[in-house]
Amino acid sequence: MKTDRIDDILARYFQPDAEPGDLAKRVLAAARESARETGRLLDKISIQATPSGVSLIRAERLEKPATAAARKLCDRAREELAEYFQGKRAFFSVPVDLSGAPNFQKKVLAAAGRIPFGEVRPYAWVAQRIGHPRAVRAVGTALGRNPVPFIVPCHRVLQTGGGLGGYLFGTDVKGRLLSLERTTPVYEGCTSTHIVCRVGCIHGRHMRPDNRVVFASVDDARSIGYRPCKVCKPARAA
Amino acid sequence: MGRVARGDEAAFGELVGRYGSRLLGVARRLLGSRADAEDAVQRALLQCYLGAGTYRSEWAVSTWLYRILTNVCMDELRRRRSRSGELEPPARSDPPGEHLDLRRALGRVPTEARVLLALRYVDGLSYGELAKIRGISINTVKSQLQRGKGLLRAALTKGGTA
Numbered sequence: 001m002k003t004d005r006i007d008d009i010l011a012r013y014f015q016p017d018a019e020p021g022d023l024a025k026r027v028l029a030a031a032r033e034s035a036r037e038t039g040r041l042l043d044k045i046s047i048q049a050t051p052s053g054v055s056l057i058r059a060e061r062l063e064k065p066a067t068a069a070a071r072k073l074c075d076r077a078r079e080e081l082a083e084y085f086q087g088k089r090a091f092f093s094v095p096v097d098l099s100g101a102p103n104f105q106k107k108v109l110a111a112a113g114r115i116p117f118g119e120v121r122p123y124a125w126v127a128q129r130i131g132h133p134r135a136v137r138a139v140g141t142a143l144g145r146n147p148v149p150f151i152v153p154c155h156r157v158l159q160t161g162g163g164l165g166g167y168l169f170g171t172d173v174k175g176r177l178l179s180l181e182r183t184t185p186v187y188e189g190c191t192s193t194h195i196v197c198r199v200g201c202i203h204g205r206h207m208r209p210d211n212r213v214v215f216a217s218v219d220d221a222r223s224i225g226y227r228p229c230k231v232c233k234p235a236r237a238a
Numbered sequence: 239m240g241r242v243a244r245g246d247e248a249a250f251g252e253l254v255g256r257y258g259s260r261l262l263g264v265a266r267r268l269l270g271s272r273a274d275a276e277d278a279v280q281r282a283l284l285q286c287y288l289g290a291g292t293y294r295s296e297w298a299v300s301t302w303l304y305r306i307l308t309n310v311c312m313d314e315l316r317r318r319r320s321r322s323g324e325l326e327p328p329a330r331s332d333p334p335g336e337h338l339d340l341r342r343a344l345g346r347v348p349t350e351a352r353v354l355l356a357l358r359y360v361d362g363l364s365y366g367e368l369a370k371i372r373g374i375s376i377n378t379v380k381s382q383l384q385r386g387k388g389l390l391r392a393a394l395t396k397g398g399t400a
Contacts, residue, residue: 013267018259024255024258027283031284119320184313214310217319220349225374225378
């Protein structure tokens with residue numbers, strides 16, 4: 001590439017920045033904290049399922065699933081939750097069974113389920129979305145009784161002023177989930193296959209760490225020759 | 239890296255001392271503010287420390303670090319885009335003039351090309367290293383850089399800087 005005035009301007013602009021002296025210390029402190037947190041939440045959780053989907057996630061001990069199909073779904077949900085808590089999953093593929101929930105709650109949970117990963121919306125937004133703009137308190141109650149927290153992301157619903165509001169597993173867990181989602185990428189590509197997936201796709205599980213690149217969008221990935229995965233369909237989720 | 243993988247904190251400190259300012263330079267130019275850049279570099283270094291065992295010796299350490307950092311920055315750019323629907327980095331405390339014009343112009347350069355420009359000009363990385371960092375061919379690197387510079391030249395010529 002020929003050097004010209006643009007090169008000089010860019011070289012002046014892209015000067016290295018002075019590094020804060022305590023950067024290594026801060027990282028090491030965060031590493032210790034992260035090691036303590038990993039797995040702690042998963043140990044607390046019990047999961048119940050019917051043959052058609054996960055039906056209950058709670059902190060207290062639940063009855064064991066009655067059928068082999070339900071047991072399989074419980075194991076799958078636990079696996080997906082473990083990946084989610086480790087920042088290796090940005091969506092859930094395990095089905096849920098909300099047939100026991102009243103109609104109003106089903107609508108509320110469906111609206112909460114449409115909030116994109118890593119984003120938040122106020123309770124009033126959910127109320128508006130389900131066509132009951134004045135039922136903000138009832139929305140809060142319905143979310144508070146969410147049978148399948150984490151999978152249906154009621155933790156992404158906050159108070160209008162930005163306050164955390166309530167949460168089944170406590171507000172500190174709600175805060176931790178939101179910060180986890182802020183640091184979990186959504187689109188990843190494999191440098192050997194040139195396929196871009198949603199983080200958590202089955203294709204990504206076997207990807208070597210040094211083959212992994214993150215994208216800001218599916219279009220960005222396309223612009224440098226990657227194609228969207230046919231299994232997780234990242235373009236449709238965007 | 240072997241010492242870092244064994245949990246040697248002094249070795250990690252040396253690594254941060256050697257690469258920290260260059261990583262911050264790239265992150266700041268991509269994300270706009272010093273605070274966001276420090277946050278991104280901290281997250282990248284944390285991933286590097288926790289994942290040091292997966293480091294493969296055929297990689298240059300700097301290439302591996304830049305791969306992790308660009309992954310973090312890319313996701314931050316995605317989040318901003320979904321929040322605001324725009325690509326341009328937020329205002330930063332540059333003096334008016336050339337830097338301000340360039341920052342504006344860079345906001346019009348597609349994300350992938352912008353990342354490659356930052357890596358190329360902060361650390362003078364080769365086409366081969368850039369290709370490895372983003373998992374693309376050398377020809378794609380060249381065409382992306384060419385395209386990015388072309389857009390910058392057009393924007394700056396219009397604004398009277400270049």
